[in-house]
Amino acid sequence: MSHPPASGTRVPWHDVHPEVRAAVEEFLGGRVVEASTQSGGFSPAAAVRLRTEGGRRAFVKAVGPEPNPDTPGIYRSELKIAAALPESVPAPRLLTGFELAGWVVLVFEDVEGGHPELPWRRDELERVLEAVGSMSAALTPTPIDAPTVGEVFGAKFDGWRKLTQEDTGGLDPWALRHLDELVELESDWVAAVAGDSLVHADLRADNILLTDDRVYIVDWPWACVGAPWFDLVAMLPSVGMQGGPPPHELLDDPDPAVTTVVAAVAGYLVRQGRQPDPPGIPTVRQFQRAQGVVALDWLRRRTGWS
Structure with a gap:
């Protein structure tokens, strides 16, 4: 059974603002050596699983003012909610979040999992x-x-x-x-x-x-x-x-x-x-x-x- 994909146009890690990339690397404590873009979701932003040279992993979402001016506000809302969610909620843990150079950035724990198989099992x-x-x-x-x-x-x-x-x-x-x-x-x-x-x-x-x-x-x-x-x-x-x-x-x-x-x-x-x-x-x-x-x-x- 065919169905429309739940995916948009993602920003690759190398196109994220260099100050943002540097700040994420500083937080993670090492240079990023692997960046895997995740295609699911509609927002025109970066959604990337990262691995540093020291082996630390994280999932990063980052969006700038282009091409959709509404998306940064959505990410600000997510940052506020994610920071407040109790540990009992089955959601990846927010490690940090910040705004820099017009970008909104969220850094989560990396979850080794996958989306449900489609068509649904x-x-x-x-x-x-x-x-x-x-x-x-x-x-x-x-x-x-x-x-x-x-x-x-x-x-x-x-x-x-x-x-x-x-x-x-x-x-x-x-x-x-x-x-x-x-x-x-x-x-x-x-x-x-x-x-x-x-x-x-x-x-x-x-x-x-x-x-x-x-x-x-x-x-x-x-x-x-x-x-x-x-x-x-x-x-x-x-x-x-x-x-x-x-x-x-x-x-x-x-x-x-x-x-x-x-x-x-x-x-x-x-x-x-x-x-x-x-x-x-x-x-x-x-x-x-x-x-x-x-x-x-x-x-x-x-x-x-x-």
């Missing part, structure tokens, strides 16, 4: 779902201060409402037929997703690392506080799109609040998939469009609307 998916459930329980109530899901996503989850003021050519016929009802359904999403759990809010296969005995969740810039099931709702469209079971087979909670948030997520994905490519991130819209197809089918099932 059922055994790996079950490991991940179990880990997500355990993480949700451990992060309820939230152990750190973080914004709410409503504050982080705000108007982004008003996708159906925005579509009523835009060209709807090519929109799925079912969605077009029920557009006014979808606007009404999504309008309550902030109240529906309220809760006291710390959620990752961007779970996908490329933000998960598997070792022989652990599941690591990486890339936490969007972490926020909300309902404990939000991570599953946000993640399952990508699972279905990447060859896993459809969302309704993995989450059958009949709570109307879940349906409301599924509507908001579907509206976000469908509308975002219709937007132009953001600067320096040429693959994300295709990925969102493919998720939107799965999310819309899930929403159709949950509403029962013909």
Whole structure:
């Protein structure tokens, strides 16, 4: 089964600002002799596994002001969250982070693991779902201060409402037929997703690392506080799109609040998939469009609307 890649245009280590590279080497205590770029993820930044001449290893994320002006702010958010996460969270440990020469830099422990195999294998998916459930329980109530899901996503989850003021050519016929009802359904999403759990809010296969005995969740810039099931709702469209079971087979909670948030997520994905490519991130819209197809089918099932 084919699916769009969760990858963007990465900056190689040798193109990172020389002052940043020097500062990382100083922190690691030796000259970098091996730099392996990691392709997963969409941000137009460096994501590199490093090894120094003394054998020390680290994973470094670094981004400058070009080509996407929004990415440094995202990395600042990740730096703040990563520094605050308790050790109980299954995330790589942040070793240091700093800003230098217009770049935002995060240095993590290096994890010897790999992303889940795609199309999804059922055994790996079950490991991940179990880990997500355990993480949700451990992060309820939230152990750190973080914004709410409503504050982080705000108007982004008003996708159906925005579509009523835009060209709807090519929109799925079912969605077009029920557009006014979808606007009404999504309008309550902030109240529906309220809760006291710390959620990752961007779970996908490329933000998960598997070792022989652990599941690591990486890339936490969007972490926020909300309902404990939000991570599953946000993640399952990508699972279905990447060859896993459809969302309704993995989450059958009949709570109307879940349906409301599924509507908001579907509206976000469908509308975002219709937007132009953001600067320096040429693959994300295709990925969102493919998720939107799965999310819309899930929403159709949950509403029962013909």
